[in-house]
Amino acid sequence: MVPDNVPTVDHAFKNRNEAEGYLYGLFSFLPEFANAASNPALLGGDEVWYIDPVEGMSPVLWYLSQGRQGTNNPLADYWSSKQDETQYGLNGGKALFTALSDCNIFLENIHKPFDLSKYEREKWIAEVTFLKAYYHFWLFRMYGPIPLIKENLEISTKGEGVQRYRQPVDEVVDYIAELLDEAAVNLPVQVEDMAFEMGRPTKVVALAVKAQLLTLAASPLFNGNTDYASMVDNRGIQLFPQTYDAEKWKRAADALEEVITLAFEAGHNLFDFSKTPFxxxxxxxxxxxxxxxxxxxxxxxxxxxxxxxxxxxxxxxxxxxxxxxxxxxxxxxxxxxxxxxxxxxxxxxxxxxxxxxxxxxxxxxxxxxxxxxxxxxxxxxxxxxxxxxxxxxxxxxxxxxxxxxxxxxxxxxxxxxxxxxxxxxxxxxxxxxxxxxxxxxxxxxxxxxxxxxxxxxxxxxxxxxxxxxxxxIIRLADLGLMYAEALNEYATAPTAEVYYYVDVIRGRSGLPGVIESWRTHSIHPDKPLSKEGMREIIRRERLNELAFEGARFWDLRRWKLAEEYMNRPIRGLNISGETADEFYQIKNVYNLTFEKKDYLWPIKLSVILKNKNLVQNPGW
Structure with missing residues (x-):
């Protein structure tokens, strides 16, 4: 509660305690990754099938996989959701443009608390800079080109001044990467207070998100994708790069090498269950x-x-x-x-x-x-x-x-x-x-x-x-497989490093290296020796290693393979059968349909009608 005649922003930053409350509010905009009502990657694809009605967990974002997306009230709407509608907007999602505005308010005012130490101020600024980058990244992964909320508009801004443009893909990627680099400078390498700060961003987290961003930008969905040639705004600016650039894979590989090296220095390693108590x-x-x-x-x-x-x-x-x-x-x-x-x-x-x-x-x-x-x-x-x-x-x-x-x-x-x-x-x-x-x-x-x-x-x-x-949200095996992918895409043929990062992850679960496995057991023994064959292997490794963690949903999109996978029937066993002969009959549970338009989220129609400078994503 704010007393009458007290400006809310000044009150929010009058001391350390009030500013910390504002900081925690900024963290509250993060998607709830383990919540099916917030994270579309849990139920929105072809990995898991659900039931409706169901007890205990919302099926709303499951409707994404059934082709029930639309422009009137988009599912998982992170563009236009309002915090006062419900916790996740009308159909899932949070108000990330509100979050970005609030991040800017924090950065503009955090100099005011008199009792905040220099170290803590710098750390909080780095954390909010990270959040600002991550909220841009989340929107970019969903919608493609987005407006960049570098600074808040003046309150007096009216008319066309408030009608922001979507910025080109490469500009969006560069800006997010710049924010993450800036945040990493004053973030700790490791969480300092394990009792109270687990989950807060570290230098490793910031650089991991940067590597994830650059891998996404190098992938087929955003790297020379001519399907989006028509995405030109009223300024005549082409929003998607139309020429494939192999150097983007080199940039991703360099970022992945940097974060993996730092992760090991910070004490991260592949999990080993053999070292647990039982x-x-x-x-x-x-x-x-x-x-x-x-x-x-x-x-x-x-x-x-x-x-x-x-x-x-x-x-x-x-x-x-x-x-x-x-x-x-x-x-x-x-x-x-x-x-x-x-x-x-x-x-x-x-x-x-x-x-x-x-x-x-x-x-x-x-x-x-x-x-x-x-x-x-x-x-x-x-x-x-x-x-x-x-x-x-x-x-x-x-x-x-x-x-x-x-x-x-x-x-x-x-x-x-x-x-x-x-x-x-x-x-x-x-x-x-x-x-x-x-x-x-x-x-x-x-x-x-x-x-x-x-x-x-x-x-x-x-x-x-x-x-x-x-x-x-990100684990070391994810980074290792992304690194193998980036190295393989940039090289003309797989290198020893490509094999190493795949094999060490396979080996953790008892599998031999890919060259040995394919040479000994596959009808295509030379598959790992070619760039194309290794690309297929790395992708399959990601689907297996990261199954049910939300990676598949985004990977199939960035690889432009969702049209292939998401147009196959969802199959299962005959759940009504009680005997073995009855139960083990394959049934088509649902016939999926996925169109090109489904690679990117639609912007809500009411937003498009209000802002004539926005270009709607193709097909919507």
């Missing part, structure tokens, strides 16, 4: 499967470059968790976050190559029933009959996917892996079938990767106690 009692297969799951859910592990400390992934964990007893059906377990069969098939075989390329799999019937033997016991219940598709897969598959007959490490059984839980999904009452309403898997699968192994429910009830973790 690992000494676990089989190497359990550990291999837990590597990627732990890299996501182990709280503030060394691989997390930047994590979301503000969003509790409770709703995600509940939507991913299976039930094991009838008593658990009445509690907080929702079992509705369902990976698609398309993604289930995407993971490698145990030989480290795609199913469709593996020489040993050429004549396998993926839907044929097979009984698990003792050699399968750590991943599939011994004696259980399930399909060939679930056998002999890479460890990341077993760490990411819950399937019928599969095992689950966690839910109270963590000290050893001799009595793992078994997930039975073909039983409509107990597993993932279409009962109870609002709580079932639409595809016959659930997502294991996002469940912390300490999350647990008692056998006698569904009172799930979720273990909170910081949902990863």
């Amino acid at each position: 690992a000494g009692n676990l089989n190497e297969k359990t550990i291999a499967a837990m590597q990627v799951r732990g890299a996501v859910t182990d709280r503030w592990n060394s691989e997390i470059i930047w994590g979301d400390s503000n969003t509790d992934p409770d709703a995600l964990e509940r939507a991913c968790h299976p039930v094991f007893t009838l008593a658990q059906l009445g509690g907080g377990i929702r079992k509705s976050y369902a990976p698609t069969l398309n993604v289930v098939e995407q993971f490698y075989t145990k030989n480290g190559v795609p199913i469709e390329e593996d020489k040993e799999w050429q004549n396998r019937n993926l839907m044929e029933l097979r009984k698990a033997g003792p050699e399968d016991a750590y991943y599939i219940k011994e004696g259980f009959e399930t399909i060939q598709l679930h056998f002999d897969r890479e460890a990341r598959f077993y760490g990411s996917i819950i399937f019928d007959g599969g095992t689950l490490y966690g839910n109270g059984r963590t000290t050893n892996d001799q009595n793992l839980w078994v997930t039975e999904l073909k039983n409509g009452t107990l597993g993932g079938g279409p009962t109870p309403p609002g709580r079932y898997s639409s595809t016959g699968y659930l997502c294991k990767k996002l469940i912390h192994y300490l999350t647990a429910a008692p056998e006698s009830s569904g009172n799930l106690a979720t273990y909170r973790y910081a949902f990863p």
Whole structure:
């Protein structure tokens, strides 16, 4: 509450305490990365399929994948949402242009608090400069060319003076990169107060976002994309570069090398589950499967470059968790976050190559029933009959996917892996079938990767106690694979460094290097030797390693592959089937449609009508 006749800005910066409150308000504009109502990458693509009605988590941004986007009230509207409508605007999203204006107000006034030390003032300025850069980046990734809110307009500005223009792609990228470099100067290399500041930006975070930005700018969507040749504003300015520039990959690679080097110096490393407290009692297969799951859910592990400390992934964990007893059906377990069969098939075989390329799999019937033997016991219940598709897969598959007959490490059984839980999904009452309403898997699968192994429910009830973790925004494996991609795109043929950064991430989960794997097991043994072949491998590695973390949604767009992937039917198993023969029938769950216009978000129609200087994105 501000007293009458007291200017709000002066009051907000009268002392350190008031200014800190304003600072926290600026952080509140960050998307909630673990919240499906805020982050379109969780439900807006082809990776996970949902149900409607559903309990416990909003399905609104799932409608993006169903082609229900529009210009009257766009889904995930981060351009024109108003903070006074709802927490996420009308259809998801936050008011990021309001956030940018507020960032500028902070930077213009932070010199006023009399009791703020020079060090803290410089750090806060760096943090807000980072936020200003990130909010521009988030808008750029969604909408393409955007207005740059370098400074706030004078209050007296009227008419055409308030009608900003969208700026060309290269200008937007350069400005955001400049802000991130500026922020990095006074940001600490590591979080200084781990009790209160985890999730705040560091120098490594700022440079990681810069590397992510430059990789995006070098990618096909923004680098010489002639699909947007018509995007010319009323000044005659071309908003998209029309000529491919390989040097953009070099710029991205240099930025990635810089941040990876700094990350190691700051103590970041690939997560290793074998060093966690219970690992000494676990089989190497359990550990291999837990590597990627732990890299996501182990709280503030060394691989997390930047994590979301503000969003509790409770709703995600509940939507991913299976039930094991009838008593658990009445509690907080929702079992509705369902990976698609398309993604289930995407993971490698145990030989480290795609199913469709593996020489040993050429004549396998993926839907044929097979009984698990003792050699399968750590991943599939011994004696259980399930399909060939679930056998002999890479460890990341077993760490990411819950399937019928599969095992689950966690839910109270963590000290050893001799009595793992078994997930039975073909039983409509107990597993993932279409009962109870609002709580079932639409595809016959659930997502294991996002469940912390300490999350647990008692056998006698569904009172799930979720273990909170910081949902990863950027982790080290992400940067490593981006670096391999940038190096490969800039070179004429893959280099030793390209192989190294892919192989070290594969190796963490027990896979051999790509050259060895393809030479030994693939029907295309020379694939890793060419730039084009390695490009395909790196992209597949990203889809597997970063599955369910939101990376796929943006990667398919920047690679201009969304038209290919998002025009395939969403497939799953017959969730109504209770016997094996009934359950293991492939069903088309939904026929996706993705058009060129869907690569970029529409600007709300009312905004376009108010500002004649804005160019609407093509197709909208």
